[in-house]
Amino acid sequence: MDLQKNKVYRCQITDYTADGTGFAKIEGRAVFVPRTAVGDQCDVRIVKVTKNVAFGRVEKIIVPSAQRTAPACPVADKCGGCCYQHITYGEELRAKEKKVRDALTRIGGQDGAKLLGITGAPTTEHYRNKAQYPVGRDKEGSIVTGFYRPRSHDIVPVEKCLIQSETADKIAAVVREWMTEFSVMPYDYEKKRGTIRHIYVRVGEKSGESQLTLISATKKMPKLDVLVERLRAAAPSLTGILLNHNQRDDNVILGDRTDVLWGEPMLEDRLCGHTFLLSPEAFYQVNHAQAERLYACAVDYAGLTGEETVLDLYCGAGTITLALAEHAKTAIGVEIVPEAIENAKRNALRNGMENTEFFCADAGQAAQRLAKRGIDVLVVDPPRKGLDATARDAILKMQPPKVVYVSCDPATLARDVAELCGAGYTLEKAQAFDLFPRTFHVETVVLLSHKKADSYIHIDVEFGEGEGKIPVDSIAKRAEAYKPKEKVTYKMIKEYIEAKYGFKVHTAYIAEVKRNLGLPMYDAPNAVEELKQPRKHPTPEKVEAIKDALRYFAVI
The missing domain is CATH 2.40.50.1070 (OB fold (Dihydrolipoamide Acetyltransferase, E2P))
Structure with a gap:
C-alpha cells in the first residue's frame, strides 16, 4: 500500500542518514524525518512521496528516545548550522562513527573493523575559531x-x-x-x-x-x-x-x-607546538583541541624514522607539513592558494624548520612532477570533494609505500580508498575524529599501504584463424565475485532532489557535479545540443543537493 501525502503515520526512528536526518520504515517505505532521534516513537505526517522514498515531519513524539535531549540552542529547529542539538553527545558520536564505518564498507568495499573508533571533543560549545x-x-x-x-x-x-x-x-x-x-x-x-x-x-x-x-x-x-x-x-x-x-x-x-x-x-x-601566521585565505582547522589530536594521529600513522621524504598535498598554511617535518628527513608541502603557500613558507622560517619545501600548484600536477623525488610517505588532506582524477592518477603512478589520508567527508574518502585499494593499496587502519560537534560533519584519518606483488598471473593470448584463446582459470574467482551495481540514472537523482528539497535540477548540473567529483561519465543524447548554449553552473545549494543524492544512492 502506498503512503499518502498529508496522512499521519505512527513509526519508530531506527537510523540516521549521512546528513543527520532520522530514518524510519513505514509500510515498507523508507521515510526521512528531520530532527528525530533513534528510538523515537512518533506520529509523522508525510509531506512528500516519490517512487522510492518519502519525507515526513514530526507531529507528535509518543515515546521519546532515551538519547533525546532538550536543545540548548533556541533556534536549533530553524538554523541550518547544527543538526544534532536534540540528542546526547554520546549518541552523536555513535551516529558519526557508524557513518564513517558505513561509508568504508558500502562505498569503499572495506572491512569495517579497520575503523578503530571515534575520538570525541572535550567540549561541544564555543569550539569554533x-x-x-x-x-x-x-x-x-x-x-x-x-x-x-x-x-x-x-x-x-x-x-x-x-x-x-x-x-x-x-x-x-x-x-x-x-x-x-x-x-x-x-x-x-x-x-x-x-x-x-x-x-x-x-x-x-x-x-x-x-x-x-x-x-x-x-x-x-x-x-x-x-x-x-x-x-x-x-x-x-x-x-x-x-x-x-x-x-x-x-x-x-x-x-x-x-x-x-x-x-x-x-x-x-x-x-602542535608551532607558531603560525594565518591570512584570511589560509586553511586552518576550526577546532584547535581536536586538530592537535587529528594531526598527532596522522603523524603516528606515517610512522616516520627521520629518513623519509614526505609529500603533503593540500597543505594549507603548512600545519601538517611542519608536524611531519619534525620526524622526517624532508617534508614537501603543496597548496594551490598562493596566500596559503606564502603563509606556509613564513611559518617554516619562524619555526626554524629548514627541512621543508613548499610549492604553489595543483595537487595532482605537483604530485606528478615530484614523483621522481622518491616519496616515502604521502599525506593528503583534500577538500570535501576528495581527490580529483589527476591527483588519484598521480598517486597511482608514484606508488608511495604509505598514504595517510585525512578526510572531512566519509563518502568521498571511501570512494578514493576503493580506487586506491583496487590498484594495489591495502587499508590498514582508520580513526574518526569529531571536529564539528552538533553538526553532521566528521573527520577521518586512514592509513593505506602499498601491496607488493608476490605472484603474477600469466595470461597467454593466441591468435589463430579468427579466434582468440585466453586461459583465464586463474582469475575466475575475481570474475565470480564481481556483481555489477544497479545503474543510478539522472532521473532517479532528479526525483530524489525534487522530493527532498522542493526544486528541480538540470541533467547538465548533475553531470557537472559528477565531473568535478571525478566520477565516470556517459554521453547524454542531448549533449551536443546543450553545448551550443553557454554552460551554466549550478548554485551551491543545488551542488549540495546533488551530492546528497549521490550519497543516498551510494555513488559517492
Whole structure:
C-alpha cells in the first residue's frame, strides 16, 4: 500500500542518514524525518512521496528516545548550522562513527573493523575559531547576522551562537550596530546590490588574538574610522581589521583583494607546538583541541624514522607539513592558494624548520612532477570533494609505500580508498575524529599501504584463424565475485532532489557535479545540443543537493 501525502503515520526512528536526518520504515517505505532521534516513537505526517522514498515531519513524539535531549540552542529547529542539538553527545558520536564505518564498507568495499573508533571533543560549545556570518535584513527591515535556514538563503538571526567563539559574536554585534547607525546596506544576492556580504572573524585559541575581515561588494563605506575605534574598544584581542573586496555574482565568500584598515594583515596562533601566521585565505582547522589530536594521529600513522621524504598535498598554511617535518628527513608541502603557500613558507622560517619545501600548484600536477623525488610517505588532506582524477592518477603512478589520508567527508574518502585499494593499496587502519560537534560533519584519518606483488598471473593470448584463446582459470574467482551495481540514472537523482528539497535540477548540473567529483561519465543524447548554449553552473545549494543524492544512492 502506498503512503499518502498529508496522512499521519505512527513509526519508530531506527537510523540516521549521512546528513543527520532520522530514518524510519513505514509500510515498507523508507521515510526521512528531520530532527528525530533513534528510538523515537512518533506520529509523522508525510509531506512528500516519490517512487522510492518519502519525507515526513514530526507531529507528535509518543515515546521519546532515551538519547533525546532538550536543545540548548533556541533556534536549533530553524538554523541550518547544527543538526544534532536534540540528542546526547554520546549518541552523536555513535551516529558519526557508524557513518564513517558505513561509508568504508558500502562505498569503499572495506572491512569495517579497520575503523578503530571515534575520538570525541572535550567540549561541544564555543569550539569554533572561525565564524563567517552572512548579513541581511529580517521581515521588519532590521539588519541581522546569523546563519542560513536549511536549503535557503533566508538568514536565521543569531546573536549568540553556542558553537562560535563569544569574541566572534561580540565583534559581529559591533558591526551590526555600525551598519544600522550609518545606513550601511547589507548585500542583496537577488537584486545584486548593497555593501556588506559577510562578517568573517578568526580567533587564535592559544595566542588570544582575533581578526576581523569585512567582505564588501563596494570599495567605499562611511565612517570606517568610527567602526575601527568601536571594534578596538569592544574587542581588545583584535590585532587586525581587514576589508576584503568581493564583487562576484556567486556565493563564494572571499574576493581576490584584501586591504588592511588597521593592525596586522595576519593572525598568529600556536598549533602542535608551532607558531603560525594565518591570512584570511589560509586553511586552518576550526577546532584547535581536536586538530592537535587529528594531526598527532596522522603523524603516528606515517610512522616516520627521520629518513623519509614526505609529500603533503593540500597543505594549507603548512600545519601538517611542519608536524611531519619534525620526524622526517624532508617534508614537501603543496597548496594551490598562493596566500596559503606564502603563509606556509613564513611559518617554516619562524619555526626554524629548514627541512621543508613548499610549492604553489595543483595537487595532482605537483604530485606528478615530484614523483621522481622518491616519496616515502604521502599525506593528503583534500577538500570535501576528495581527490580529483589527476591527483588519484598521480598517486597511482608514484606508488608511495604509505598514504595517510585525512578526510572531512566519509563518502568521498571511501570512494578514493576503493580506487586506491583496487590498484594495489591495502587499508590498514582508520580513526574518526569529531571536529564539528552538533553538526553532521566528521573527520577521518586512514592509513593505506602499498601491496607488493608476490605472484603474477600469466595470461597467454593466441591468435589463430579468427579466434582468440585466453586461459583465464586463474582469475575466475575475481570474475565470480564481481556483481555489477544497479545503474543510478539522472532521473532517479532528479526525483530524489525534487522530493527532498522542493526544486528541480538540470541533467547538465548533475553531470557537472559528477565531473568535478571525478566520477565516470556517459554521453547524454542531448549533449551536443546543450553545448551550443553557454554552460551554466549550478548554485551551491543545488551542488549540495546533488551530492546528497549521490550519497543516498551510494555513488559517492
